Amino acid sequence: MPDASPTVLDLASDSVALTKAICDFPSVSGDETALADAIVAALAGASHLEVIRDGDTIVARTNLGRARRVVIAGHIDTVPINKNLPSRFETDADGTEYLWGRGTVDMKAGVAVQLKLAAELVEPAYDLTWMWYDHEEVSADLNGLRRLAEHRPDLFAGDFAILGEPSNGQVEGGCNGTLRAEIRTKGLRAHTARSWMGExxxxxxxxxxxxxxxxxxxxxxxxxxxxxxxxxxxxxxxxVAGNVVPDEAVLTVNYRFAPSKSVAEASDIVRALFADYDVAIVDAADGARPGLDAALAQEFVAAVGAEARPKYGWTDVARFSALGVPAVNYGPGDPIKAHADDERVPVSQILDVERALRAWLTAD
Incomplete structure (x- = not known):
């Protein structure tokens, strides 16, 4: 942990320096307020943006009367820190420079790019809605986008959405769904010295x-x-204890299922596989189809010169998909390094994503 967290964000700095500054704001899920405060303060001088705050979720949007609106979102929380802050720069033997530290991949590099562009793009080609939200890395009922959708569903209106989740600078369409199930067994307690008396x-x-x-x-x-x-x-x-035959046990199973399946269908598959057990579905979220058949999505993929790939993990593209807004994942960082203790993002990817996104958002 750093001795002292930063207190301000300088949106005039380059996107790499801004990423480092944002990473050095510790913001494990539930502790996002200081970073949210800094984001609001940094945007205070951006007169072209309407800024709205809901808890630790911040929305900034243009209202220029453009024919189409693009929503661009990123979460500001991280998984717990494990001796990987403050962030630092390191260079591999092959000369590749990285920014190392918690949040560099998931997903503060993406947030930094978004913040810089939000402040600088005064006359974008599309009306833009920027969203930075809390509690993405924990239970879905705490998710800042879920809460915002309940309070201000009008803010989600758009023709296309981009989540700045790490995608190695490529476009990852849709996402798998996710489900957690508890498989519970019952037995009979007994002293382990007479274990045959129990189950x-x-x-x-x-x-x-x-x-x-x-x-x-x-x-x-x-x-x-x-x-x-x-x-x-x-x-x-x-x-129960070191000398007691246990009378209850629970196995928790996680199923990541293709976006062609609904939660109900995925639940049926799990229940059928464990038909002879007591099965309870305790958490589930639908996936999202790729959304790449939308005209604006195709324009985006072509404009940024990216390769369309599937997203295996669940992301909040599913929330936009459920609202009828086609959405993709596009951001710097290798998803394999998300949540890793050696989390690190190539510096060049941060700059490349900023450059490509800026070019698309300002094209005539």
């Missing part, structure tokens, strides 16, 4: 774990993009 609930999970180990996840093509699915055990809980 071990943990042991009863063995067949379920064997099914998961043998499960072969599908690759599903959706609108020309191949989405890889995944079904995995992510937690096992059970046990």
């Amino acid at each position: 071990n609930a943990v042991h009863k999970l063995a067949p379920a774990l064997a099914r998961l180990a043998a499960y072969e996840a599908e690759t599903v093509e959706v609108d020309g993009l191949a989405y890889r699915e995944g079904l995995n055990a992510v937690a096992v809980a059970g046990g």
Whole structure:
């Protein structure tokens, strides 16, 4: 952790320096207020923007009467810090320069690009709605975009949306859906010295774990993009004491499913696989189809010279998709490095994404 967090953001600095400054504002989910305050303060002089705040979510938008509106969003929270702040620059043996530290990939480099462009693009080709929101890395019921959609659904109006999630500077269409299920077993407590008098609930999970180990996840093509699915055990809980046969156990399973499936269909698949168990779906979110058939999406992909790829993880493109707004992921950073202790983003990608996005947003 840094000895002292920064207190201001200088939007006149280049996007790399701005990324570093934003990363050095610790903003683990639930602790975004200082960064949100700094964003509002930094935008105070931008007279071309209408700035709206809802909790620690900030919206800034132009109202120029353009024929089309683009919504560009990014979350300002991160997963917990693990000795990877303050951020620093490092160079690989091949000469590639990186900015290292929590949030550099997921997704403060994207946020920095968005903030710089929001402040500088006074006469964009489209009307723009910029959104920076809190609580993306935690339970969906806390998500700042979900809350904003309840309070101000009108702010989501647009012809196309971009999430600045890390995509290696390419365009990742749509996203997989996600589901968590709890598989629960019951047993009978007994002293382990006389274990035959009880029923071990943990042991009863063995067949379920064997099914998961043998499960072969599908690759599903959706609108020309191949989405890889995944079904995995992510937690096992059970046990009373070191000398007691446990009478209850819970296996938590996470299913990442292609956007061609609904939550209901994905739930049925999980329930069918564990039909002989007590299964409860505890959290779920639909995915989003690629959205690349929209004219504005095709123009965007061509303009930034990107390759269209599938997004395997869930992102808030799904919220826009559900509202009928085609949305894609586009931002600097390798998604594989998101949440990693050695999280780092190539400096060149930050600059390339800024350059490409600026060119598209200012084109006639």
